[in-house]
Amino acid sequence: xxxTPDFAIQAHDLRCAYGDFEAVRGIDLEIRSGEMFALLGTNxxxxxxxxxxxEGHRRADGGTLSVLGHDPYTERPRVRPRVxxxxxxxxxxxxxxxxxxxxxxxxLSSSPLGERGRRPDTAVEAMERLDLADRTDTRVVQLSGGQxxxxxxxxxxxxxxxxxxxxxxxxxxxxxSRRRTWDLIETLRGSGTTIVLTTHYLEEAERLAxxxxxxxxxxxxxxxxxxxxxxxxxxxxxxxxxxxxxxADIDRALRTVVGPQRLETVAGDGVVLDVTDAQQxxxxxxxxxxxxxxxxxxxxxxxxxLSDVFAQIAAGQQKQEELV
Amino acid sequence: MSTARQTKxxxxxxxxxxxxxxxxxxxxxxxxxxxxxxxxxQDAEGPMAAAGLTSIMVAIFSxxxxxxxxxLTAVSRRQDLYLKRLRSGESSDVxxxxxxxxxxxxxxxxxxxxxxxxxxIIGFEVPVEPWWIVAAALxxxxxxxxMGLGTASVTPNASAAQMTTVPYFxxxxxxxxxxxxxxxxxxxxxxxxxxxxxxxxxxxxxxPGSALTAAAGLVIWTAVGTEMARRFFRWEPRS
Ligand SMILES: Nc1ncnc2c1ncn2[C@@H]1O[C@H](COP(=O)(O)OP(=O)(O)O)[C@@H](O)[C@H]1O
Ligand SMILES: [Mg+2]
Numbered sequence: 001x002x003x004t005p006d007f008a009i010q011a012h013d014l015r016c017a018y019g020d021f022e023a024v025r026g027i028d029l030e031i032r033s034g035e036m037f038a039l040l041g042t043n044x045x046x047x048x049x050x051x052x053x054x055e056g057h058r059r060a061d062g063g064t065l066s067v068l069g070h071d072p073y074t075e076r077p078r079v080r081p082r083v084x085x086x087x088x089x090x091x092x093x094x095x096x097x098x099x100x101x102x103x104x105x106x107x108l109s110s111s112p113l114g115e116r117g118r119r120p121d122t123a124v125e126a127m128e129r130l131d132l133a134d135r136t137d138t139r140v141v142q143l144s145g146g147q148x149x150x151x152x153x154x155x156x157x158x159x160x161x162x163x164x165x166x167x168x169x170x171x172x173x174x175x176x177s178r179r180r181t182w183d184l185i186e187t188l189r190g191s192g193t194t195i196v197l198t199t200h201y202l203e204e205a206e207r208l209a210x211x212x213x214x215x216x217x218x219x220x221x222x223x224x225x226x227x228x229x230x231x232x233x234x235x236x237x238x239x240x241x242x243x244x245x246x247x248a249d250i251d252r253a254l255r256t257v258v259g260p261q262r263l264e265t266v267a268g269d270g271v272v273l274d275v276t277d278a279q280q281x282x283x284x285x286x287x288x289x290x291x292x293x294x295x296x297x298x299x300x301x302x303x304x305x306l307s308d309v310f311a312q313i314a315a316g317q318q319k320q321e322e323l324v
Numbered sequence: 325m326s327t328a329r330q331t332k333x334x335x336x337x338x339x340x341x342x343x344x345x346x347x348x349x350x351x352x353x354x355x356x357x358x359x360x361x362x363x364x365x366q367d368a369e370g371p372m373a374a375a376g377l378t379s380i381m382v383a384i385f386s387x388x389x390x391x392x393x394x395x396l397t398a399v400s401r402r403q404d405l406y407l408k409r410l411r412s413g414e415s416s417d418v419x420x421x422x423x424x425x426x427x428x429x430x431x432x433x434x435x436x437x438x439x440x441x442x443x444x445i446i447g448f449e450v451p452v453e454p455w456w457i458v459a460a461a462l463x464x465x466x467x468x469x470x471m472g473l474g475t476a477s478v479t480p481n482a483s484a485a486q487m488t489t490v491p492y493f494x495x496x497x498x499x500x501x502x503x504x505x506x507x508x509x510x511x512x513x514x515x516x517x518x519x520x521x522x523x524x525x526x527x528x529x530x531x532p533g534s535a536l537t538a539a540a541g542l543v544i545w546t547a548v549g550t551e552m553a554r555r556f557f558r559w560e561p562r563s
Contacts, residue, residue: 055412057408057411057412057559076416077414077416080413080414081414085412085413087405087408087409087412089405090405090408090409090412091404091405091406091408091409092404092406092409093337093341093404093406094404095340095341095344095345096337096340096341100337100340104333104337105413107329107333108330108333108334108410108413108414108415109413109414110414
């Protein structure tokens, strides 16, 4: 499979199995150079397996895969010098200090930055930005979980790779560390680095990613820009049911007023409407309330968010699990 | 980025780790040295005794310092996900293997040299053809290194290593002691028998074995270990 230079990663019908269990069940991916791509999905969806296959840690069991124009597994020596990897879980030689760890990593890379005897500015800068600068002489075993995670990120990025894989880079970080991590990732992206990231924080994907894929049970359920993902999702309008109307009254009224758009009434005194054309629905709703003399309290309109899309896919997963 | 340079960087790091882990340093050094001293005070004389003592020394050092340490190192570095870390960089698999095992092999070699120097100083029997001792030492170290990686490939975790290393360790030591009794060239094909044959050649003691079959024996065990590692080695605890 040949890769046009526009694509950092191309995968077609990619599969990866552990014994009899197929964790990745035929996914297609096209990640453009310089793009920031986020892979979302519940635990066990297959994100890490996908990442490790793209990284060349595991051999794909089916399909075709090209990373920076090569097979990442069989042509590891050609791909790796241009790639930075932050695994979901990885270890350190705990008895080394932070500085020794960074220096070893540089010495193991073919990057000219790793030339003997000097720690490049990128490393110093990254450690400062991730608040590790005063930890250089600390042994890695003594670092907190969050500090180790940040050191992980430093190692994945110090050689200025063209393509960076980050598997849950911010899981377990406090909000301040997460913000620092985001800043670093944004700087990387600004410098043209292609970034593939997995995360459980949807706002992270919303904030950073050019494109998002949501995985579910080894497949990509949806994929696109944030706008594309939420485009066809209904907008939610909710308000409190006026005391003078019963649930049945309002149900009937809304059916005629709002029309064929999807409609849902919730028990109690809350009413929730899922509509595809929010402006039209809202106009009609308010017009009806005014003309009938009803007062609608607590009106809120909420645009579908990534979290709605995600919840819907995760719910599909639950249904499937119940069937098993 | 050459495998040689990667190996050097990983080995240098591994050496630091050994030097900072007093327990490993202690058990990998002191125990074999003490065992050898125990044999030295037996006060045996003559080339036959010298050949026996030399083979025991080589076998104990390579099986304890190299075989057991290599197995344990590979398994615990895998368990710590340090191997996976190394493998997420540019290092080749060969560089990682060589890097984490080389320091132990060098440590073993250093121990042997110390013992040889001590023996020379106290006026021990001088070998007629000393290069056979070098052959025994290097061959035994290399085969123990390969078998250590092979054993690590079938050892799920560090505590299991206490069990999985027992058979080959006993085999090495046992075959050293069994060789004088078996009195057959077939013993050359065992890791201990090969060492005994080389030691006898060094001190010009009659032996049913030959350099060729003894070398073949050590090559076989090196190949067995290498093949086990090639087939079964896992870079991470779960895979
Ligand atoms: N080494 C492994 N051996 C067997 N099954 C595995 C292994 N790693 C992951 N799995 C299984 O594969 C599926 C996908 O896992 P993973 O890729 O880690 O998902 P995610 O990163 O999305 O949480 C899960 O069902 C998980 O239990
Ligand atoms: Mg994962």
